[in-house]
Amino acid sequence: xxSFSHIANEMxxxxxxxxxxxxxxIIEMVIAGVAVIGLFAGLGLVLVIMERKVSAWMQIRLxxxxxxxxxxxxxxxxTVKLLVKEGLTPDGADKFxxxxxxxxxxIVAMLLMAPIAFARDxxxxxxxxxxxxxxxxxxxxxxxxxIAGWSxxxxxxxxxxMRSGAxxxxxxxxxxxxxxxxxxxxxxxxxxxxxQSQKDGWWIFKGHIxxxxxxxxxxxxxxxxTNRAPFDLAEAESELTAGFHTEYSGMKFALFFLAEYxxxxxxxAIGATLFLGGWMPFHIGNWTDFxxxxxxxxxxxxxxxxxxxxxxxxxxxxxxxxxxxxxxxLNLEWKYLLPISMINLVVVTAMAILxxxx
Amino acid sequence: xxxxxxxxxxxxxxxxxxxxxxISTFVLKASTNKQKGEPYECGIPTHGKTWIQLNVGxxxxxxxxxxxxxxxxxxxxxxxVAKSMGWVALIEIVIFFFILFMGFLYxxxxxxxxxx
Numbered sequence: 168x169x170s171f172s173h174i175a176n177e178m179x180x181x182x183x184x185x186x187x188x189x190x191x192x193i194i195e196m197v198i199a200g201v202a203v204i205g206l207f208a209g210l211g212l213v214l215v216i217m218e219r220k221v222s223a224w225m226q227i228r229l230x231x232x233x234x235x236x237x238x239x240x241x242x243x244x245x246t247v248k249l250l251v252k253e254g255l256t257p258d259g260a261d262k263f264x265x266x267x268x269x270x271x272x273x274i275v276a277m278l279l280m281a282p283i284a285f286a287r288d289x290x291x292x293x294x295x296x297x298x299x300x301x302x303x304x305x306x307x308x309x310x311x312x313x314i315a316g317w318s319x320x321x322x323x324x325x326x327x328x329m330r331s332g333a334x335x336x337x338x339x340x341x342x343x344x345x346x347x348x349x350x351x352x353x354x355x356x357x358x359x360x361x362x363q364s365q366k367d368g369w370w371i372f373k374g375h376i377x378x379x380x381x382x383x384x385x386x387x388x389x390x391x392x393t394n395r396a397p398f399d400l401a402e403a404e405s406e407l408t409a410g411f412h413t414e415y416s417g418m419k420f421a422l423f424f425l426a427e428y429x430x431x432x433x434x435x436a437i438g439a440t441l442f443l444g445g446w447m448p449f450h451i452g453n454w455t456d457f458x459x460x461x462x463x464x465x466x467x468x469x470x471x472x473x474x475x476x477x478x479x480x481x482x483x484x485x486x487x488x489x490x491x492x493x494x495x496x497l498n499l500e501w502k503y504l505l506p507i508s509m510i511n512l513v514v515v516t517a518m519a520i521l522x523x524x525x
Numbered sequence: 526x527x528x529x530x531x532x533x534x535x536x537x538x539x540x541x542x543x544x545x546x547x548i549s550t551f552v553l554k555a556s557t558n559k560q561k562g563e564p565y566e567c568g569i570p571t572h573g574k575t576w577i578q579l580n581v582g583x584x585x586x587x588x589x590x591x592x593x594x595x596x597x598x599x600x601x602x603x604x605x606v607a608k609s610m611g612w613v614a615l616i617e618i619v620i621f622f623f624i625l626f627m628g629f630l631y632x633x634x635x636x637x638x639x640x641x
Contacts, residue, residue, distance in 0.1 A: 253555045270543075325575060497640060
């Protein structure tokens with residue numbers, strides 16, 4: 168059967184027959200690097216046009232419709248526009264940190280690609296601490312935001328960075344606790360183990376109400392962690408112009424923008440992997456015939472379908488809820504989400520021990 | 526690919542951003558003047574220092590976060606073995622959460638969670 172792992176193995180065999188081992192490794196690394204860069208840039212283009220089209224659709228207007236068929240090449244045109252813009256550095260800025268911040272944002276977004284399973288046996292590194300790795304690396308993101316805001320020599324930037332810092336570190340807690348609910352049920356931090364444990368049904372269906380509560384908490388927390396509306400007060404356009412990237416222009420701004428959108432994709436991919444089964448097709452218990460029919464749909468379509476559904480939900484939030492004030496935002500986390508997710512974790516543990524899930 | 530994939534990813538990220546910035550410096554046509562380097566504050570000349578004192582609330586939340594983040598790190602190894610350990614794990618975590626919750630209530634009573 169046609170699969171990614173099959174192609175990768177064939178390629179590896181051919182390369183090791185033709186070249187010596189060192190050269191083989193280097194060529195494979197270059198191929199992986201180019202593939203990841205391609206995926207990264209492609210995701211950026213697709214998500215920007217998707218965001219604009221979804222917004223237009225929610226507000227009953229057309230959205231971008233001039234460049235290419237139905238405006239689908241709009242984000243490509245925007246990229247070219249950003250490429251020829253001048254990247255200004257303000258006079259009072261700390262030049263080194265100012266230029267370093269977009270690189271850190273990009274490195275973090277890129278590193279988070281490692282443990283994501285895009286399809287059956289198609290993963291860069293299936294590490295045994297996958298979930299811990301994701302939460303550890305994603306917390307570095309806040310450093311790039313604080314560096315960007317502090318070094319810009321602009322009050323809007325500093326204000327946006329401080330808000331963003333307080334918000335991201337707060338919501339990391341409930342995101343982590345809701346992820347732990349799945350780790351307790353699976354008993355493993357490895358991404359492939361978590362996906363395999365869902366082959367008789369996704370956790371959101373097998374885990375009853377506690378897992379649904381964990382899923383909802385997770386979605387709220389990651390919406391806040393990626394600075395998206397209704398939690399976008401880090402870059403509240405009407406009060407802080409653009410938040411931490413007010414002073415960034417040209418390609419450096421584009422890199423922040425790209426990293427932000429790729430982060431949205433990554434958190435949705437993690438959510439889809441933990442709660443909705445990743446690339447695992449829709450299976451019901453031991454209905455072998457039904458499961459067999461579902462297996463005919465390729466695993467990559469399942470993965471991207473679930474991920475883009477979650478991205479759509481997060482875009483939907485933006486046009487449904489008004490922006491929160493900072494005290495409301497911190498109240499929501501510390502007085503509601505954190506206690507709820509702590510109690511929920513205890514309930515999930517009791518459920519796992521009693522084997523009440525399917 | 527194993528651990529080497531992380532090196533590949535870091536190199537890919539740096540190369541991608543570096544090349545993009547490099548290309549943009551080559552293709553742009555820029556003129557300079559004095560106003561360009563000023564901080565953008567909606568056209569008004571900036572007033573006073575940029576690095577002003579901020580609300581103490583930000584730091585209080587950062588401190589409380591630190592406690593809970595360490596707690597979260599402790600929970601990861603617990604979560605892996607919780608199912609196989611059975612009831613002992615549940616009782617332990619309830620005690621752990623209880624102690625933590627007392628600290629949380631103390632911070633709440635002190636008004637650390639109130640935004641001024």
